[in-house]
Amino acid sequence: MKRNFFLFLLIAAMASMIASCGGGAPGNAGNTGNGNAAANTANDPLATTKPAKEPTTNNAPTLTPVFKAYCAAWVKNDEAGLRKVYSSDTLKVFENDMKADKIKSLIKFLEDDKISGTPCEVTNEQITGDSAVGNIISNKYPNGIKIIFVKENGEWKMSNRSPVTDSMKPSPSNSNAAANTGK
Numbered sequence: 001m002k003r004n005f006f007l008f009l010l011i012a013a014m015a016s017m018i019a020s021c022g023g024g025a026p027g028n029a030g031n032t033g034n035g036n037a038a039a040n041t042a043n044d045p046l047a048t049t050k051p052a053k054e055p056t057t058n059n060a061p062t063l064t065p066v067f068k069a070y071c072a073a074w075v076k077n078d079e080a081g082l083r084k085v086y087s088s089d090t091l092k093v094f095e096n097d098m099k100a101d102k103i104k105s106l107i108k109f110l111e112d113d114k115i116s117g118t119p120c121e122v123t124n125e126q127i128t129g130d131s132a133v134g135n136i137i138s139n140k141y142p143n144g145i146k147i148i149f150v151k152e153n154g155e156w157k158m159s160n161r162s163p164v165t166d167s168m169k170p171s172p173s174n175s176n177a178a179a180n181t182g183k
Contacts, residue, residue: 053144058123058124058125059121060121060123060135062127063125063134063149066149066158067085067122067134067158068120069085071115071117071120071138073085074116077107082106082107086157086160087150087158087159090157090160094106115139115140116139117139118139119137119142121136121137122137123137123144129151131149132148132149132150133146133147133163134149135147145164146162146163146164147159147162
């Protein structure tokens with residue numbers, strides 16, 4: 001099965017936003033039967049299909065060169081260039097999935113994630129030791145999506161992780177509790 005990482009991140013981010021939005025009164029699906037459709041969408045968290053662009057707090061001077069190299073690699077269909085920007089852990093995940101899918105080329109494997117290279121920017125970097133988060137903006141994600149970067153051998157690399165999806169993973173204590181409920 002081909003994995004579409006960025007599509008997954010987008011869906012996960014939207015699901016997280018929808019879950020955190022709350023809604024109208026219980027039982028109110030937004031249709032009061034009065035025929036006023038415009039008023040009915042005011043309390044409907046699904047009425048907004050496009051998240052607002054995050055305000056820029058910095059222009060990510062540390063992470064921008066990594067993402068620019070990523071964009072340039074896609075524009076040139078440069079597999080070696082793509083491999084240079086990804087972390088070793090991310091490449092291991094990709095290679096395992098590629099093997100399972102019987103795909104030999106990283107370009108082919110990630111073809112659904114291909115970007116045009118315009119726009120190609122990172123904003124709002126937050127660096128903590130050898131880990132960082134940046135909001136990447138591309139033609140696929142015009143309002144941006146947060147991606148985790150890691151420092152390997154003194155160089156910053158992109159990962160296939162996002163703080164949005166990492167926060168959705170069950171903690172070991174939660175998964176053990178679920179496993180122990182059958183005793």
